[in-house]
Amino acid sequence: MLLETIRCEGGEALHLPYHQKRLEKSSQVLGIHQKYDLQTLIAPPDQELYRCRFLYDANGYTIEYHPYTPKKIASLKLLICDTIEYPLKYSEREQLTALFEQREDCDDVLIVKNNHLTDTTIANIALFIEGQWLTPESPLLEGTTRERLLDEKFLALAPLRSEDIGRASKIALMNAMVGFIEVENGIII
Structure with missing residues (x-):
């Protein structure tokens, strides 16, 4: 399956046009004809910070929301x-x-x-x-x-x-x- 990882914060999914563009490009490369409109599909559960995982392929999609805490990379x-x-x-x-x-x-x-x-x-x-x-x-x-x-x-x-x-x-x-x-x-x- 393909994946889009989307930051959701304050009840909003951020930078969706860039995720939509990559999703469409990936779908075209793999010959996936199913259309997914992230703007209508992504609905954060509340105002907290989430890592939304939008998993998709030619047969469908799933959406997961996980509370997010950044990892420190030094x-x-x-x-x-x-x-x-x-x-x-x-x-x-x-x-x-x-x-x-x-x-x-x-x-x-x-x-x-x-x-x-x-x-x-x-x-x-x-x-x-x-x-x-x-x-x-x-x-x-x-x-x-x-x-x-x-x-x-x-x-x-x-x-x-x-x-x-x-x-x-x-x-x-x-x-x-x-x-x-x-x-x-x-x-x-």
């Missing part, structure tokens, strides 16, 4: 994996889970593919270099927050490599749930 382990593919947001994430399990004492991994930085297991990344936030040209997954921040010109695309980490004064993670947050200590091992 360290990332660089991990090379040239074979990973995650172009669509699937609910099954075996390869990402296997990489996450190799994080050792770090909070997550930063995946390097074909000598280029991509993503962590749960977020797109950005490096602050020479006064500008840059995000990898070729992420594993084109996240909705990344797309929104590119549209807003807050981020710029760049062919980031491992050696660019040393040029960065800050590193940030972004996804639908955390928005855009700087890694507290910026530690990459």
Whole structure:
């Protein structure tokens, strides 16, 4: 099944146009003809903060709401994996889970593919270099927050490599749930 993870807060589902766009693109790639309108389907249960999981395929959908507490991420382990593919947001994430399990004492991994930085297991990344936030040209997954921040010109695309980490004064993670947050200590091992 495919998945959209949507932040619900104050009784609203946030940034639905970006989730709808990705849902439609994924459906087209996989030949799913069923139409799902997130605006009419997502109804947060109350004003609290939730992680909404919208799971779907050609046969139907399910919606789950889970209370959300952000995880603290202060360290990332660089991990090379040239074979990973995650172009669509699937609910099954075996390869990402296997990489996450190799994080050792770090909070997550930063995946390097074909000598280029991509993503962590749960977020797109950005490096602050020479006064500008840059995000990898070729992420594993084109996240909705990344797309929104590119549209807003807050981020710029760049062919980031491992050696660019040393040029960065800050590193940030972004996804639908955390928005855009700087890694507290910026530690990459």
